[in-house]
Each structure stands twice: as C-alpha cells, then as structure tokens.
Amino acid sequence: MAEISLNNINKVYGDDFHxxxxxxFDIRDGEFMVFVGPSGCGKSTALRMVAGLETITSGTLTVGGRVVNEVDPKDRDVAMVFQSYALYPHKSVRENxxxxxxxxxxPKPEIDRRVEEAAEILELTAHLDRKPGKLSGGQRQRVAMGRAIVRQPAAFLMDEPLSNLDAKLRVQMRAEIASLQRRLGVTTIxxxxxxxxxxxxxDRVAVMKAGRLQQVDTPQALYNRPDNVFVAAFIGSPSMNLYEAELDGRTLTLGTNSFDIPDAVFEKRPSLAGAQKRPVIVGIRPEHMDDADVRPASAQIRARVTLVEALGAESMVHLAIDAPWVDAGDPDAVGEIGDGKAAVARFSPKSGVAAGDTATVAIEAEELHFFDPETRLSIW
Incomplete structure (x- = not known):
C-alpha cells in the first residue's frame, strides 16, 4: 500500500493540446479515490500517467514517497484494471x-496459493477451470480484478471497469468493488x-473539467458545498436546477416569482447578508422541491408542469419556471425565459399534478445554493 502524490502534473500533446x-493533490494510503468528469476531461489521461502508460510533460508523481516519473510501468508496483477486461480467451480463469x-x-506453490485466495475472495473458485467465454460479464470483471489482486500491488488503478455491464449488474459490481477495496485496504484510483x-x-472524489481539477472532497461535501457551478451541476442526480436571480435584502426574485430567504441561509453564507439587488445564480436540487399541496413550505413558486415521470416511490416532475436558466450541462450558457428548458423536481407520489397544470412548488429555501454570475464560484 502507498500514498500517491500528484504535484503540478501537466500533459501536453504536440505543441498545442494541453x-x-x-x-x-494527494491520495492517502489505503484511500479509494475516484476521478470523475465528462468525456474528454482528462481523467483517464491522469490515471494512465500514474500507471506509466502516458509520459508526464512536467510535474512530479510519487508513489509511496518514490518519484516515478521515469519508472517503467512494470516497476511502479501498481495494478491496472481495464474497461475491456483484457483477458486471454484461450486460457482458463486460473491461468488468467x-x-x-x-x-x-x-514459485508455483505461491502462485497456487494466491490464485486460490483471490478466487475465494471473488467467488470464482467454482469457475477456475472455465474459459472467459463461458462466463458472464460480471464474472469476467471479477477475473480481471483477481489478476490485479494476486500481484499484491501498492495501488489499484481502475479505468471505467463497469462501463460494459448492464445497469443492474453495474449496481451490484460497484458495491462489490467498494467492499473488496475496503477489505484489502489497498490505495485505489x-x-x-x-x-x-x-x-x-x-472515500473522496476528484471532479475534473477540461483537464483541470475543479474540486476534490468527500462525496457529501461535494454535494453540500460545491465550489462552483460546474461541480454543483455535475454532482447529484438529477442535476441541480440553476437559474439567474436577484437578491435584494431578504427577498429572492426568480423571474416572475419572489420569496423571502430564511435566516439560516445568511448564517451559512454571510457574504449574502445585506445584498441590494445583487444578481446571483441560484441552485435548487430536485429533492428540495415538492408539491406544496403535499408538503408545504414558506418558499413557494408557481410553475407549469411539462412532464410527469411516475417512478413509484417518487415522481420526477418537469417544470417550466419563468426565469433565465443556466445550463447544467454547460454552465457557461444561459437560456432565455420560456425557451423550453425545464427544471426537474422530485415530487411525492401523493402529488396529483399532471402535464399542463400550473403547480405551486414548495422549495426548501434553507437548502438553496448561490453562485456569483461572473466567477461562477459559490458564495459563502
């Protein structure tokens, strides 16, 4: 096991693509660190630099206190688990x-011991003599994990290992991988x-965008205290709803709707206190909105219902709010009122709203997020 430190790491391809x-940032010994971000953000490139599969243009990478910039991949004491499994089809599970x-x-006795031990951990003992082609996707992924485990490396590096699995199996496998990592206590990216x-x-998550680190923190901290609009929009499912608004004293004006902000918001975000007609970006998570007829709140707005997705335990209600929206997928874009962008709210299944209705929406104002429109940074 080992601590991994990335210090001012840069990767430049050719003369112009940075x-x-x-x-x-540092990854602690035994920590499970996740790199997350949209396609093309550089997360896999960063991982491959840690593995030694990509050269580092500048900066310093250390594994277990040793600088490994020029160390060959096979000598870095890390094990990689790929998206494609990379198994030998003609070899048995045991041989893979x-x-x-x-x-x-x-030595062969040590090989046998480690293989048997890994197979037991991964529930593959009964499949050791089968070929990969006879296994399910989840079982093949376990074989790839077993190949990494037997090496007893200082760190595991996993590049989207579950992306080839169906949705149900992904949920199962992510729980198994997280449980296995905690059992083994191996530093993992x-x-x-x-x-x-x-x-x-x-344990912690590093959010990346366009090759730059946006924020690294625990999952709950990213959810509760995002540093900027991008992190706020990316973390949470469905995404946070983002709108241009104006704060004047205690009153927040969101397009054609206005309501007062409770003291708890100003206690948590003292920089908002005393604002006079201050433009802000306000963020409302779907889970902090509901049908006011079912769950009343002091902050309420009126919005037109455009779609209701009944999911049994909850309903995803799409709402047209008369306010300029900030695109959750592209935080640099702002839309005009009434041009089709809908907010998403998690309504109680007891709600009776239907598409075409104008609903009164209750908002947990204590949970609102505020961002500066110029810098796109959170206001605290």
Missing amino acids: AIHDLS IAFPLLMAKV YVTHDQVEAMTMG
Whole structure:
C-alpha cells in the first residue's frame, strides 16, 4: 500500500493540446479515490500517467514517497484494471489470474496459493477451470480484478471497469468493488464518468473539467458545498436546477416569482447578508422541491408542469419556471425565459399534478445554493 502524490502534473500533446493543467493533490494510503468528469476531461489521461502508460510533460508523481516519473510501468508496483477486461480467451480463469505471477517468475506453490485466495475472495473458485467465454460479464470483471489482486500491488488503478455491464449488474459490481477495496485496504484510483458511481464508491472524489481539477472532497461535501457551478451541476442526480436571480435584502426574485430567504441561509453564507439587488445564480436540487399541496413550505413558486415521470416511490416532475436558466450541462450558457428548458423536481407520489397544470412548488429555501454570475464560484 502507498500514498500517491500528484504535484503540478501537466500533459501536453504536440505543441498545442494541453490535456492536463497543473493537477495537484494527494491520495492517502489505503484511500479509494475516484476521478470523475465528462468525456474528454482528462481523467483517464491522469490515471494512465500514474500507471506509466502516458509520459508526464512536467510535474512530479510519487508513489509511496518514490518519484516515478521515469519508472517503467512494470516497476511502479501498481495494478491496472481495464474497461475491456483484457483477458486471454484461450486460457482458463486460473491461468488468467496467475499470468502476472508467472511473468514475475513467482514459485508455483505461491502462485497456487494466491490464485486460490483471490478466487475465494471473488467467488470464482467454482469457475477456475472455465474459459472467459463461458462466463458472464460480471464474472469476467471479477477475473480481471483477481489478476490485479494476486500481484499484491501498492495501488489499484481502475479505468471505467463497469462501463460494459448492464445497469443492474453495474449496481451490484460497484458495491462489490467498494467492499473488496475496503477489505484489502489497498490505495485505489477509480475513473468513471458516472457521478452516481463516484458518489457511492469513493472515500473522496476528484471532479475534473477540461483537464483541470475543479474540486476534490468527500462525496457529501461535494454535494453540500460545491465550489462552483460546474461541480454543483455535475454532482447529484438529477442535476441541480440553476437559474439567474436577484437578491435584494431578504427577498429572492426568480423571474416572475419572489420569496423571502430564511435566516439560516445568511448564517451559512454571510457574504449574502445585506445584498441590494445583487444578481446571483441560484441552485435548487430536485429533492428540495415538492408539491406544496403535499408538503408545504414558506418558499413557494408557481410553475407549469411539462412532464410527469411516475417512478413509484417518487415522481420526477418537469417544470417550466419563468426565469433565465443556466445550463447544467454547460454552465457557461444561459437560456432565455420560456425557451423550453425545464427544471426537474422530485415530487411525492401523493402529488396529483399532471402535464399542463400550473403547480405551486414548495422549495426548501434553507437548502438553496448561490453562485456569483461572473466567477461562477459559490458564495459563502
């Protein structure tokens, strides 16, 4: 096991494509760290630099206190688990798991012991003599994990290992991987574009955008205290609803709706106190909105219902709010009132609203998020 430190890591391809910009943070010994972000944000490139599969243009990478910038991948004491499993189809499960130990010329009795131990941990004992083609996707992923485990590395590096599985199996496997990592206590870096995976698996999560680190923190801290509009929009499912608004004293004006902000907001965000017609971006998470007829609140707005998705335990209600919206997928874009962008709210299944209704929406104003329209940073 080992601590991994990235210090001002940069990756430049050719003369003009700067893929990673000054990436700096520490991954603690035994920690499960998740890199998350949209496609093309640089998360896999960062992982491959840790593995030694990509060269580092500048900066320092250390594993267990040792600078490894120029160290070959095979000598970094890390094990990679790929998206594609990368199993040998002509070899048995036993032979696939044992392969890295054979290459390292580990004595056969030790190979057998480690393979049997890994197979027991991963519930593969009954499949050791089968070929990968006879296994399910989840079982093949376990074989790939077993091949990494037997090496007893200082760190596991996993690049979107569950993306080839169906939705139900992904949920099962992410729980199994997280449980296994905690059992083994091995430092792990896990790359995913799925923020639900990131939130449920990681001890901490590093959110990236366009090759830059946006924020690194625990999943709950990212949810409660996002540093900027991008993190706020990316963390949480469905995404946070973001609108341009104006704060004047205690009154928040959101398009054609206005309501007073409770004292708790100003206690939590003292920089908002005394604002006079201050433009802000306000963020409202779907779970902090409900049908006012079912769950009343002091803050209420009127909105037109455009779609109701009944999911049994809750209803996803799409709402047209008369206010300029900030695009959750592209926080640099702002839409005009009435041009089709709908907020999403988690309504109680007891709500009777239907598409076409004008609903009174209760908002938990204590849970609102506020951002500066110019810097897009959170206001505290």
